[in-house]
Amino acid sequence: MGVRKPGVRIPVPSLRRLPIYHRRLREAVESGIGFVSSAELGEAAGVSEAQVRKDLSYLVYDGRSGVGYDAKGLASYLENYLGLINDKEAVLVGAGNLGRALALYPGFGRYGLRIIAIFDNDPAKIGQVVGEQEILPVSKLPSLVQRLHIQMGIITVPAVAAQEVADAMVTGGITVIWNFSPCTLHVPDNVWVQNEDLAAQLATLSHQITQQKLSNLTRTAETREDSLTLHPR
Amino acid sequence: MGVRKPGVRIPVPSLRRLPIYHRRLREAVESGIGFVSSAELGEAAGVSEAQVRKDLSYLVYDGRSGVGYDAKGLASYLENYLGLINDKEAVLVGAGNLGRALALYPGFGRYGLRIIAIFDNDPAKIGQVVGEQEILPVSKLPSLVQRLHIQMGIITVPAVAAQEVADAMVTGGITVIWNFSPCTLHVPDNVWVQNEDLAAQLATLSHQITQQKLSNLTRTAETREDSLTLHPR
DNA sequence: TAGATTGTTAATCGATTAACAATC
């Protein structure tokens, strides 16, 4: 339809919604549905239809007025735009429960993630096999990363060890780090860190539970009927 | 110092930074440091010192001009505010690799999370023990949740099964759901869902890697020296 | 055509930043 201004970059909140839209579109394709409206995409992502159209306006892919978005076409476009069709080679450091779970997570492979090596410093773990990978000592990380031009590192070690792991990754040339350790990493400007701090997330859930309890107490004291409406037995 | 307006609720972005500040304060306490400045807290969270002071202005806890924030005092305040000191009982459904890893994650217990039951529908898993919990069939979930007044549910099942698990949780009276399945859940208004969609997060990392590659190609074509600066060998 | 839904614009909303008087 209209003309896209070339200088405008997609906002991060919009970017984060694209995978949700993509999933909804794939579901439509699998159900044999040809077109999906912005309202339907918004429903999947929990945002308004206006928001969806705004998000998609940052892409160079148009919907069809009066019809919606071509499910197959936009899904493919998003796979390209998000790089899901490219193979992304990664190393994972920290072969604890979480690290093993991520290494074996089936959803990642479908998005092009290839974990090509797993590292740990626990002598008891080195040599063990997770999936198709043998666990290697962290000392071998920088050279391997450098030699194979690995772009991505996943950190699932305890917080105290995370910074030195990040340093080793940066030394090897890694520029994207997915950090599951509950800590702040210090890296050069050209390295992109995404934190997946589950303990911090839990803290916000914890706050939510605490608030709910408080408001329930208040409500019970004020009007017993409202309280019963919210907590049907 | 000043007067807090009572009607102002803390914005979600601010709320999500509080656990990071809390962690930084705990580190200070462990190092025997009495006060931490907004600049130091901001450094830990990757935000400006002005942002930190703004975030903390939503709390009813004051720093000391010219000195900073009392590490022990503010840490305790945040533990209360975030509800970290309260025990929060939860059930977890989906005893796959990720579910087991979360059930055994040591960081959660320190924040007051008690996973008091684990469910799965795979007959091969039912009866197995994870940590201190025996895996139970999902059919037993609603009554157990109701009887013990559990507030929180953690979902780590495949996407196709997630909605029915959420329904069972809601039936039992759960009002906070932590959803690790890559799907959108439909729940009543009084239920609070936090999505931890790792596949969607991976998609944004994937986009980042793709963009870096593109800009490196461009930069290499334009000025070879810049490219070398960004990729020291 | 009539109905539906798009892409875009302008208005609104909310979060971040900058600046500084207050104060420890």
Add this chain to the structure above:
DNA sequence: TAGATTGTTAATCGATTAACAATC
């Protein structure tokens, strides 16, 4: 006191929402 750092205000920035002409 002098120096440092706070809490708050106002200015800025950016994202979301509402409205509607364009159009399939």
